[in-house]
Amino acid sequence: RIVYLNGEWLAESEAKVSIFDRGFLFADAIYEVTAVIGGKLIDYPGHAARLKRSLAELRMTCPLDADSLLDVHRQIVARNNLDEGLIYMQISRGPADRDFAFPANPTPTITLFTQEKGILSSPKLETGISVITMPDLRWVRRDIKTVQLLYPSIAKTEAMHRNADDAWLVEDGFVTEASSANAHIVTTEGKLVTRSLSTAILHGITRASILDLARGAGVPAEERAFTPQEAKNAAEAFITSATSFVMPVTRIDGEPIGAGIPGPITQRLRAAYVEDRRSNAI
Ligand code: PMP
Numbered sequence: 446r447i448v449y450l451n452g453e454w455l456a457e458s459e460a461k462v463s464i465f466d467r468g469f470l471f472a473d474a475i476y477e478v479t480a481v482i483g484g485k486l487i488d489y490p491g492h493a494a495r496l497k498r499s500l501a502e503l504r505m506t507c508p509l510d511a512d513s514l515l516d517v518h519r520q521i522v523a524r525n526n527l528d529e530g531l532i533y534m535q536i537s538r539g540p541a542d543r544d545f546a547f548p549a550n551p552t553p554t555i556t557l558f559t560q561e562k563g564i565l566s567s568p569k570l571e572t573g574i575s576v577i578t579m580p581d582l583r584w585v586r587r588d589i590k591t592v593q594l595l596y597p598s599i600a601k602t603e604a605m606h607r608n609a610d611d612a613w614l615v616e617d618g619f620v621t622e623a624s625s626a627n628a629h630i631v632t633t634e635g636k637l638v639t640r641s642l643s644t645a646i647l648h649g650i651t652r653a654s655i656l657d658l659a660r661g662a663g664v665p666a667e668e669r670a671f672t673p674q675e676a677k678n679a680a681e682a683f684i685t686s687a688t689s690f691v692m693p694v695t696r697i698d699g700e701p702i703g704a705g706i707p708g709p710i711t712q713r714l715r716a717a718y719v720e721d722r723r724s725n726a727i
Contacts (some may be wrong), residue, residue, distance in 0.1 A: 449557040468537025472593040475499040485726035491650035527561035573695030574610035581614035619670035626686035632681035651685035681708025691715035
């Protein structure tokens with residue numbers, strides 16, 4: 446693979462970052478993941494906007510202007526002949542003598558790499574995924590997309606050990622989100638319910654797109670928190686993320702949701718997302 450690091454295009458084995466980088470020592474870094482289909486970027490403007498927001502929240506600066514950032518995204522796709530998969534981009538505050546306080550004039554580290562991944566088709570689309578519920582023990586600024594991903598890694602690993610695919614995290618009795626995706630249910634009345642935006646969840650770009658498309662698809666939507674019990678009683682459930690788009694959830698804590706198969710509204714929203722976002726890919 447050819448990767449990007451601080452203005453250079455390198456073979457992945459040649460790309461090296463300082464052990465004093467604050468991304469490595471303090472998880473003082475933010476990231477974005479953008480899906481690529483047919484060599485084009487999906488929902489890119491949303492990811493670029495959220496990147497700006499995450500940087501501002503942490504008083505970090507972007508080493509590239511908006512045009513250059515898009516250009517680097519396009520180049521990495523071309524240089525790797527990427528047809529379907531994802532682009533991972535990370536910006537850390539950069540290297541500095543180890544000290545908790547932010548350094549005065551750091552030079553940020555920016556890196557991008559690609560991963561090939563089947564997004565349009567996945568065997569899990571036929572069956573849906575199973576989730577377990579776990580307490581949400583992450584820090585409380587989940588709206589900032591930091592690389593502080595230890596707890597989501599623990600949750601995902603625990604799900605695997607319990608023969609499930611993912612974990613839905615629960616705080617004060619309500620589902621926040623999945624380990625690396627937003628969580629949604631469809632009530633027996635056919636209403637889409639998804640948690641409203643706050644510092645408790647990541648403001649998913651796919652979530653926003655789905656809410657938008659639901660309006661067009663005649664699916665009423667309500668932004669509010671729901672409990673695991675409400676999810677168990679729901680007609681359908683799904684998760685959204687840049688690399689899974691809309692993925693049906695058919696079991697929660699071992700119990701089937703609705704008929705235990707991917708639901709019609711979930712499938713309609715996925716189809717609408719694929720069609721709309723592919724035709725608007727850049
Ligand atoms: N929540 C969390 C915790 C995530 O890690 C992600 C994906 N990185 C999402 C939600 C989904 O966000 P998006 O649709 O922008 O990928």
